Amino acid sequence: MKQGPRSGTVTGTPAFNGPTGTPALHRWNAVLWVLCGLLPPAIATADDPTANRAGVLALLAVLSLSYALTALFPGQSLLRPRDHLCVLALGLGGVSYLMGGGAALYVFSQPHFWIYSARPATAIAFSGAAAVLVVAGDLLRAGPDGWVSELTTGNVVAVPLGFAGGVLLGLAYRVLTAESEARAHRLADELHQARQRLAEIEAEALREQGATEERERLSREIHDTLAQGFASIVVLAGAARTALESDPERTAQQLRSIEQTARENFAEARVLVGSAPSSGLTPGPVSLTLRRVLDRFAEDTDIRVNAELGEVSCDQPTRIALLRCLQESLANVRKHAGASTVAVVLARRSYGVELEVTDDGSGFVVEESRGFGLDGMRKRLAELGGELTVTSSIGDGTLVLAVIPDNGQV
Known part of the structure; x- marks a missing residue:
């Protein structure tokens, strides 16, 4: 690192700004x-x-x-x-x-x-x-x-001797001072370079952390939107093929569901790549959006749905989190539970907004679950200060409870 002139050194002609030494x-x-x-x-x-x-x-x-x-x-x-x-x-x-x-x-x-x-x-x-x-x-x-x-x-003898001794001691003092200052400057330069390197490492770590967080966010969004949609398309396509000859009307309805799901996936894909302004939430109360999801689910699966959706006003991040939690819960019911009935309750409590999804399916051991979906829901709710509670046991169905504290109403 380039250094400017310094006073008190043996070489050069630096400007004198103060006494040398300590x-x-x-x-x-x-x-x-x-x-x-x-x-x-x-x-x-x-x-x-x-x-x-x-x-x-x-x-x-x-x-x-x-x-x-x-x-x-x-x-x-x-x-x-x-x-x-x-x-x-x-x-x-x-x-x-x-x-x-x-x-x-x-x-x-x-x-x-x-x-x-x-x-x-x-x-x-x-x-x-x-x-x-x-x-x-x-x-x-x-x-x-x-x-x-x-x-x-007298003085005529002592003064020249004092002058000679002073010159020798002074030169030795200047050499030692110059070496000490040079050593101090080297240490200062090394410290400066170490701090710069540390700052670069911290900046790189922050960039990597940001990239990791962004990958996790995209993975969660893809899982909660595109992956779920494609899974629904696969299931609907298989059911439509099975009922193609025996129940043409049912097949037509399933094909319409496939078309609608594909359109929704296309819209979500545009959101993920940044060519659409917002996620797939239509204007109006969040209960209307959740109701449409439940109607599609009941229509596609023939599972009975009992819904109590209160008139809850909340901000956009909370709306999206509620929608994704409901979609993930219903996807798990469709793929794993073998349930005949699903009950959904949306309500505002004193501590915030609460979404409860219950099914009468086969249940599972929560501690042994390693699915990406539950972890994704937990992280999504944690970002809003919320919490996800999953209660289940073999043969007793499953209860999923999402709680989000009030982050501002709209």
């Missing part, structure tokens, strides 16, 4: 600089009558203020890091000139040049300039007569 390093640097760098010269001026006490204290105050503005307000225009380094170098030279012995303050100020420089070359330049100013200030204070002793002792 906040903990900055805090320790501030503590050591105050305790070991600023306080000793401030205390020393009280015991040195030759030192310009007011001037030294004023310079130390200026250095403290410069550092505070730079450290407390990073990235703002109050005082840029480069300006602070200029003030620091000049201040170190001034303290050395006013009181002498500025080597300690210079040594403990070395981290500033590396923390507040964007590049090692800048840190070395400012640190070197500060070293020259400290040595120059000390020599100016000593005068020509004291140069010989100063060149062999």
